[in-house]
Amino acid sequence: MSAAPAVKPRRLHLHRLVLWGALLLFAAWFLAPLYVMVVTSLKDMAQIREGSLLSLPTSPSLEAWSRAWSSACTGTDCNGLRPFFMNSVLLVVPAVLISTAIGALNGYVLSKWRFRGSELMFALMLFGVFMPMQVVLLPMSQVLGWLGLASSISGLVLVHVLAGLPSTTLFFRNYYVGLPDELIKAAMLDGASFWQIFRRIVLPLSTPILVVTLIWQFTQIWNDFLYGVVFSGADSKPITVGLNNLVNTSSSVKEYNVDMAAALIAALPTLLVYVIAGKYFVRGLTAGAVKG
Structure with missing residues (x-):
């Protein structure tokens, strides 16, 4: 042997x-x-x-972390970042879920139920991906005033939903284009309705792009500063505005340890999301999220 x-x-x-x-x-x-x-x-x-x-x-x-969370001054208020953090949670959860749900529905319609003018509608929505955020500040503030949502968390949710729709629609539309049309046609021949096909066939196949969109929207909304500082009120400011106020609050001695702890507290949710779900984000992108 x-x-x-x-x-x-x-x-x-x-x-x-x-x-x-x-x-x-x-x-x-x-x-x-x-x-x-x-x-x-x-x-x-x-x-x-x-x-x-x-x-x-x-x-x-961890004394600096404790102070940044509960007792650091953010202007005249000395309650730390805790109220701003909770405002961001109340803002991010509904804004992410609503914008993702509507984007999925838009992508489903624009890819599998095309109608006359659907390509033009998609092109106009795609324009919103590249439009500078500063362009909508004045008209959006007027709309929020008309709706009675100015300086409120509900108003911020509406702003981020509208701002996120072009991106979420793009993600889902490009992903659904890759799904076989035969699945939809077979379900229609079996008598399935528009909503039944969406719930029972399309959504179960959408896990990769759902993860991509949820992570993308969460990051964009949590880290946003411009909309937060323009459209929020005294009791509805998100974490990014609170961090800015804390760092720029004058005191006799600049406490760099508290500033660094506050910055980490503000960044911790997005860091955790990418550490836990980062590999699913990459898989979702390669599965067709940005495929034309």
């Missing part, structure tokens, strides 16, 4: 070393600001003044 041939060790080529070195360098460069924010938020002000920017905290503390 002959002996099995010896497995040759894989040679570590120079180009592979260069590639890994470049990737590690870029990763370190990209993650350096996050590292500085985290270590600074865990230090007290004495260590910040005496130590290096990159030094680890000698006695890590």
Whole structure:
């Protein structure tokens, strides 16, 4: 019985070393600001003044996080970021769900139930993807005033739903174009209605693009500052506006640890979303979310 041939060790080529070195360098460069924010938020002000920017905290503390959450001043109010965080939650959840649902319905109609003028309607909606946000500020504020929704969370929800419809429609329409038309025709021959086909056939096949759209909309709405600062009132400001107010509030001593902790609190939801569901986002894109 002959002996099995010896497995040759894989040679570590120079180009592979260069590639890994470049990737590690870029990763370190990209993650350096996050590292500085985290270590600074865990230090007290004495260590910040005496130590290096990159030094680890000698006695890590979450006091700065506690102050940023519940007692830091954001102007004349000293209740921290907690009320702003809750406003963002109350804003993001309905805005993401409504814009995604309407975008899915629009994409279904524009791809599988085409009618005269549907291509023109899609082109006009697509124009909204590239339209600068500043263009709609004045007309949108007038509309919110007419509807009695000015300076309210409901008004912000409406603004973000309308602003997100072009993108969500584009995602779903381009994804549904790739679904076989025979599925729809077979269901129609079996007597299925418009809504039955959408609920029982199209939606179960939409998981990849649903994940993409939900993550995209969540990120866009949570991180928005312009609409939040223009259309919100004193009691409806989102987390981005609260963070801006906290950082720009004057005090006798600038507390960099509190500022860094506040920035991390504001960014934490989107970071968690991408850490948990990032791979599904990439899979959804490659499944046809941006395919023409």
